[in-house]
Amino acid sequence: MTGMLRTLVVVPALDEEHTVAAVVAGVRRDLPGADVLVVDDHSSDATGARAAAAGAVVARLPFRLGVGGAVRTGFTHAVREGYDVVVQVDGDGQHDTRHLPELVAALEAGADVVVGARFAGADPYGVSRTRRAVMAILARLVSAIVGSHLTDVTSGYRAAGPRAVRVFAEHYPAEYLGDTLETLVIARRCRLVVRQVPVRMTAREHGRPSQGVVGSVVYLSRAVAAIGLGMVRRWSVPVPVEGAP
Amino acid sequence: MRPDGYWLGLVGGVIVLLLSLELVRRRQVRGRLALAWVVLGAAAVVLALFPELLGDLSAAVNVQVPLNLVLFSGVLFLLVVSMQLASEVGRLESRTRRLAEEVALLRAHLPAAGGSPAADPSTPAAADTAGAARPTTPRAS
Numbered sequence: 193m194t195g196m197l198r199t200l201v202v203v204p205a206l207d208e209e210h211t212v213a214a215v216v217a218g219v220r221r222d223l224p225g226a227d228v229l230v231v232d233d234h235s236s237d238a239t240g241a242r243a244a245a246a247g248a249v250v251a252r253l254p255f256r257l258g259v260g261g262a263v264r265t266g267f268t269h270a271v272r273e274g275y276d277v278v279v280q281v282d283g284d285g286q287h288d289t290r291h292l293p294e295l296v297a298a299l300e301a302g303a304d305v306v307v308g309a310r311f312a313g314a315d316p317y318g319v320s321r322t323r324r325a326v327m328a329i330l331a332r333l334v335s336a337i338v339g340s341h342l343t344d345v346t347s348g349y350r351a352a353g354p355r356a357v358r359v360f361a362e363h364y365p366a367e368y369l370g371d372t373l374e375t376l377v378i379a380r381r382c383r384l385v386v387r388q389v390p391v392r393m394t395a396r397e398h399g400r401p402s403q404g405v406v407g408s409v410v411y412l413s414r415a416v417a418a419i420g421l422g423m424v425r426r427w428s429v430p431v432p433v434e435g436a437p
Numbered sequence: 438m439r440p441d442g443y444w445l446g447l448v449g450g451v452i453v454l455l456l457s458l459e460l461v462r463r464r465q466v467r468g469r470l471a472l473a474w475v476v477l478g479a480a481a482v483v484l485a486l487f488p489e490l491l492g493d494l495s496a497a498v499n500v501q502v503p504l505n506l507v508l509f510s511g512v513l514f515l516l517v518v519s520m521q522l523a524s525e526v527g528r529l530e531s532r533t534r535r536l537a538e539e540v541a542l543l544r545a546h547l548p549a550a551g552g553s554p555a556a557d558p559s560t561p562a563a564a565d566t567a568g569a570a571r572p573t574t575p576r577a578s
Contacts, residue, residue: 229545231541232541249545250545251541251542251544251545252541252544252545253537253538253540253541254537254540254541255537257534257537257538261534261537261538264538265538265541265542268538268542269542269545272542366534
């Protein structure tokens, strides 16, 4: 299934010592051909050691960069080591690794970026009603920009094909929401094809912040700002090295 | 007769000029920004020595109250400087970020730093946050 494509699974992790080993093991079980890189975002616990013990390569950041910085580290590594495909899986265990082959298959079917969407399937997820409404608005907005039907645009469960890997190794915002919303806009601006695949996610133990109405409004404004930044910033497309190893 | 505030203005201008020259000399300010500060200091000294220049200058650009010209130029100068600083900070931030990513990847390839699966599991955790330096990877933070 993934015979031709060299795949790297990037796991951004911050203080996930209780879950990261299980995530690494899940990836190795469900996508046996792939290598696993855990980017330890300067955790204060034993995340890196647990991940290494579980068989992952661990890159430990010298200080905290946020999810965007951690993930771009993975993309940079992928470009240098000649990986074709990068899949991001959160280290907190909310992403079910059993969907990994489906994400990669969607890439092989012609997409450059595949988003694992939790609202696409029937699995209800513990999110408040206001928050759900906000996310629906964002999904509409980003879908219109990206030109593809997307229902969960803040999902961090994604796969990137060869063209997207080169773009994201160069451009991957470190700002709040930049790593999710803005990257989709960047993908579109670089003429990448974005698709989604329904996935199941388990609710996180530490709840998402700002579930109230005021919080949702703030969240929506920050999200719109992130999308706007993606629209106005300049994104140079890295020169494709066709045929290069 | 010297107008009111003559000496105050002169001393202020000289202080600004000396400070900016000293900053340039110590190479703490570089490039365009250094030039801007020296020009500002020089302008302050010149205007303090010849206050009537300010009146002429204001008349030349049709500003009725000379002080308004000073305030306007001052605000404009600060705005430009802060924009320059903001862009500089942004550039430094993106460079630091890139360097941090490089460091992480380099360390991933060092067997002693917990990179390979066979590495010793005692690597990160509490010792790091306490600021204790490990022999293989001293940190400067």
